[in-house]
Amino acid sequence: GALEIFNASSNLLDSFVPPPADIESVVARVGSGTSQTSDGRKKYNVPPVGLSIRKLFLADNRLNDDIFHWISLMPCLRIINLSFNEIYEVPPLTLCKCDKLEALYLSGNKLTSLPSEDLETLQSLKALHLNGNKLQTLPSELGAIKTLQHLDVGSNMLRYNIANWPYDWN
Numbered sequence: 001g002a003l004e005i006f007n008a009s010s011n012l013l014d015s016f017v018p019p020p021a022d023i024e025s026v027v028a029r030v031g032s033g034t035s036q037t038s039d040g041r042k043k044y045n046v047p048p049v050g051l052s053i054r055k056l057f058l059a060d061n062r063l064n065d066d067i068f069h070w071i072s073l074m075p076c077l078r079i080i081n082l083s084f085n086e087i088y089e090v091p092p093l094t095l096c097k098c099d100k101l102e103a104l105y106l107s108g109n110k111l112t113s114l115p116s117e118d119l120e121t122l123q124s125l126k127a128l129h130l131n132g133n134k135l136q137t138l139p140s141e142l143g144a145i146k147t148l149q150h151l152d153v154g155s156n157m158l159r160y161n162i163a164n165w166p167y168d169w170n
Contacts, residue, residue: 002052068094
């Protein structure tokens, strides 16, 4: 079978080896099941790692924002744990490609903001852990994620905008 869980946590990684480079051509071939080799034996078409991984655990490393480029090439991810790395920003239009994502762990990084345009696309997200970052505000788009059940934003620098108070309870 194909690799579904990849755990490289606590390894002092400062970069991540990308999935196969030519993903578009591989996607076109995935799903055909089996084929035959020239000598008549069955050959199983196993999807490339980037398309088979469902759970990616890379916590407690030295990864930076570049990791999201590779994550955007793994559309089948359900769980991503990038806690305790050196991430300052989630680049826009990277997480939106992971529309099956159910849990995202970004605790213990140096995030000051979140890409609001990506959050709106994560309609399967149930858990979002952002504790221990440098967030001062949360994007209103979080409210559009109807499936969200767990939101951890403790130990940040959140500030409440008192000017919005009359509108918060409408």
